[in-house]
Amino acid sequence: MTRDRAALSAFLRDRRDRVSPASVGLTAYPGRRRVPGLRREELAQLAGVSPDYYSKLEQGRQANVSKEVLQALARALRLDDVEARHLFDLASPEASREATAQPPGPDVQVPDPGLLQVLAALDHVPAIQLGRSGEILASNALVRAVLSLAPDDTSMFHYLFRNPIARERTVNWSQFAAAMVAGLRRNAGRRPWDTTLTRLIEELRGSEPDFSHWWDDHDVQEFGRSVKVIQHPVAGTMQFGIEFLCTPDNPDQSLIVYTVESGSSTERILPILASW
Secondary structure (H helix, E strand, O other): OOHHHHHHHHHHHHHHHOOOOHHHOOOOOOOOOOOOOOOHHHHHHHHOOOHHHHHHHHOOOOOOOOHHHHHHHHHHOOOOHHHHHHHHHHHOOHHHHHHHOOOOOOOOOOOOHHHHHHHHHOOOOOEEEEOOOOEEEEEOHHHHHHHOOOOOOOEHHHHHHHOHHHHHHEOOHHHHHHHHHHHHHHHHHHOOOOHHHHHHHHHHHHHOHHHHHHHHOOOOOOOOOEEEEEEEOOOEEEEEEEEEEEEOOEEEEEEEEEEOOOOOHHHHHHHHHHHO
16 A cells, blocks of 8 residues: 555545544444444445445555545544544545655755745744744744754754653643644645655654654644743743745745734734843
8 A cells, every 4th residue: 555545645644533423313333333433434435435446445455536536534533624624635546646746846945035024024023934844944033933943953843842841831731832833744645745744743743742643643733823931031921823834836845934913912022032
């Protein structure tokens, strides 16, 4: 089984286990159940395909899958929009992927100049520019002060999981880190040809138990708006809204901006932190 088909099989099994027959109006097949959710035959019935066809699909033995079948599976499994797009990416035939795939680019990325200009203008809030696999390409003084980034923190994922300050300083570290892993899974499904991304995932799965646990949960979401609460040793408790900004011509890079509420204690303390 190829790596892509293994990812599709694991995702289908995980989502099938999350759906009970009763929740979708099915009368359970008789006999002792060995799975917590739907059996293969039950999911096949809901999706309108034969049990043999679905078994081949979940076992990675079905080369091509139609759009209609994928839509039926997404409905049967009650996938949200992001999960459905992820399913489509995982199930895309390899030939189709190769025809539409963008080259992963060089291992050493150059910061997007447009995002870099925006970063330079944002000296009043923390901001950081990330590459396609979470590489830290640029950052301003405030984000380095808030997060206490070390010189060897070249990746946001390395910072999150390997720098102990990240866990100490981020009050909602588990929630934030789990969301980042779910976003990384979405990127991995979208970019199966990206060897840099694959190496990062394999490295963290082999060395970081928390990362491995969340990766095996198969949760998937887009990188997007979230909340981050920081307990700073000098500035005290600070709360930020996290925004991901990209440009249409370079979607592999993101500018992460730490926004603050007008009139909040965080807004008042940031100029003082910047002056230090």
